[in-house]
Amino acid sequence: MAQQKQKKGPKQFLQFGTVGIANAAIDIGALNLLLILFHTDVKWLLLVYNTIAYMLAIANSYYWNARFTFKHSAEGSNRQRILFIVQGLVSLVVSNLVFLGANELLQLIDTNNWLRYNVSKGLAMFLSFLASFFMVKYFVFKDYGKH
Numbered sequence: 001m002a003q004q005k006q007k008k009g010p011k012q013f014l015q016f017g018t019v020g021i022a023n024a025a026i027d028i029g030a031l032n033l034l035l036i037l038f039h040t041d042v043k044w045l046l047l048v049y050n051t052i053a054y055m056l057a058i059a060n061s062y063y064w065n066a067r068f069t070f071k072h073s074a075e076g077s078n079r080q081r082i083l084f085i086v087q088g089l090v091s092l093v094v095s096n097l098v099f100l101g102a103n104e105l106l107q108l109i110d111t112n113n114w115l116r117y118n119v120s121k122g123l124a125m126f127l128s129f130l131a132s133f134f135m136v137k138y139f140v141f142k143d144y145g146k147h
Helices: 002-037 043-069 078-108 113-140
Strands: none
Touching (some): 002 043, 043 078
């Protein structure tokens, strides 16, 4: 039993990462589409764009992680949905703080807009991915006694 639990962690991380690749494509694709259609350097609009892109990715994340990565413990209960929303909001805060912070730092060294936004988004996605994985695994889809 302990050996099975040890194998589940790395396997889940790999599955979560696979879903994360799709989420990243949605997230960065939506951000870039918004920037192409409605270019801005206004911080609050960048925050709105990042939030829209992240929310699209988080919806995709819930769908696939509940059916693929954590299917053994995903109940589809209101409790899990609420916890998923809470972790999504926490991860969104991480994403927005990192995105805006990295954007500010890269602006100080006069990085061009496209590179600055995409590097900032990449850092934001990576750190929010890590936060999200651990919250989803240990709080949202925690296996409460199921074997």
